[in-house]
Amino acid sequence: MTRTAPFDTDRLRGRDGMRGNRPAGPVWSLHLVNRETGDVLRLNGMPLVIYTRDASEGLAALLEDRDPRLWRAEVSQVTASHRTL
Numbered sequence: 179m180t181r182t183a184p185f186d187t188d189r190l191r192g193r194d195g196m197r198g199n200r201p202a203g204p205v206w207s208l209h210l211v212n213r214e215t216g217d218v219l220r221l222n223g224m225p226l227v228i229y230t231r232d233a234s235e236g237l238a239a240l241l242e243d244r245d246p247r248l249w250r251a252e253v254s255q256v257t258a259s260h261r262t263l
Contacts, residue, residue, distance in 0.1 A: 205256040206233040208240055210249045219249070229256065 210219040230236035
């Protein structure tokens, strides 16, 4: 019996037709930090982290309707794993 992944691995690798055959770009990790306390924004005790391939678009969405005097966004590139999907 052949087992298949419960998700589309081609899409995860960025080969879903949206980008053609080009490899997917880097993945960015975004989170909000309270300027007064230095604490990361948490929801239900868990830090809010957004992963995206377009950091500019992700930052715009993350900071939308937030007071920039209270929040700053931090961005870091997610490094590739040695394992492949």
